[in-house]
Amino acid sequence: METKGLKSSSLFNRALLAILSVRESGIILAVIVLTVAFTSMNAVFITFGFMMVILSFAARVGVIAAGMTLLMGSREFDLSVGSVFALAPIIAYTLADLNVNIWIGVVLGMVVCALCGLFNYYVAVRLRISSLITTLGTMFFFRTIDLVLTAGGARIPPLEEKAFLWIFGNGLIYGVPTAVFWWLAITFVCVLLLGKTKHGNWTLAVGGNVDAAKALGVNTDRVKMKNFVLTAVLAGLSGLIYCTRSGAVYAVYGAGMELTVVGAVAIGGTSLLGGSATVLGTAIASILLGMVYLGLITVLPSTTQVPAMYFYEGGVGAIIIGMSILNMTLDKVRAQRRIA
């Protein structure tokens, strides 16, 4: 429809082609539009401090979503990440309360998260139960473990472990929270993992055409196993970072987060049907969600009855649907012009 008009101007046309050939162009466009919109309404939006708040939010979602991108690329889901999110800090802090060294607690917490991922893999892939059903079940199951271990209450990180607190929690490097560095590092690793390693190539092959991958000798089960474990470990890591930073973990922490994470992956341009995924898109989508959350708080009027943050979920919903439409439209234009 719009392509006809564009053919008249070849320079504009070429610029458009260049923009379209970047896979993440849709989501980048959304970030720019939102930045301009929110800033014009409240200039605090582009201050350094406020950006750090947005990036910290993005980090919490983005660390998990990076792993989820690979998992969804291989055509599996994990809805249990919210429950696993709370599990790692609960285990680490509980053990610290029992005078176990915090680093041993961290490692054990991660191991338990890895086992959660392994369990998801076993039921979903080996027993062939849809991963949506499997992880819906384990989401409840792992939450029970959270509740039992905390006796329904909270656990506090060991305040005397300064190095631990700095690395996972309140540390700043040039004013940037360590959480943001964790997220950037993990995003970088996952970009390489998906785009430049055998595992990444196999992940997309398994998600795109599992029979083909199998016929060519890819161990498809193992590929999925690695992605389930990766996602669960990153969920635990995100929990450890967030809770150490915020100073406590409650048994219900992370509830509902799984859908925000899946939302970030979908908004970023990863196919829900597998075979096509972008970690970079997911990372930008995580920023977008942070912008929506904090942007709405700054621009909407807040009352005691209806605080502005109530609108966040509505905003996320709008972004999920809006970005899907935008991505689909861009894909159509790309297909017309045969841009891969």
Add this chain to the structure above:
Amino acid sequence: MEDTALVKMAGITKTFGPVVALEDVDFHVDHQEIVGLVGDNGAGKSTLIKILAGVHRADKGHIYMDGSKVSFSSPMDARENGIETIYQDLALVEDLRIYRNIFLAREIVKSYLGIKLLDDKKMAQESVRALQGLSIAIPGSVRQPVRTLSGGQRQCVAVARSIYFDARVFAMDEPTAALGVAESREVLELIKDLKNRGKSCIVITHNLHHIFSVCDRITVLCKGKVVGDYTTKDTTMDEVEDAILGKGLMREF
């Protein structure tokens, strides 16, 4: 029987539960020979090929290559012995780039500080080389996803993959099934190409015209048994068709 056969399958029997898919089947392919494998639906053609490709294991019987016994427990084993199967769905991944498809499961990696990363440049170059000289040209870059290709071009990518990895026998399951007339002809040319390069082919198809235009020999399966083995130039389509339908007399060979 001749020991000169490149591939010989002898006395192959395979059952799936109560269903006898193949019963005491003998099948062979000579060097630089194109063999058509025909039969009605359910005759056991695909099962036979899957056994050769290492996907299924035969309950009874043996496979020989150049006279020595081999046994394949996985598709990888078969491929390492030079047997490449090109499946009906071509075993291509739509969203993966052409060269990533060609090197799928056999990627070229480069080590950076001990971390093995894919060498995309090398794989793309090698893919261009593998595609060169095949009778079907792929327009555009090998970096485009397979999704953008036509049926014949996909066939070509699958064949290029096999050639690159030094396949000696190409087993093609319905290579022309989803193709139009012009594309089918291109694929048949591709098969002749392979023979000229000294390769052997097994072609499964329902289209007897295609079989007669490229194959040196035709083996007919009916209800899990070999019911005919004809040299193409000494037989007729009617004769082969009768055999497929089980009307032909059991030949002694």
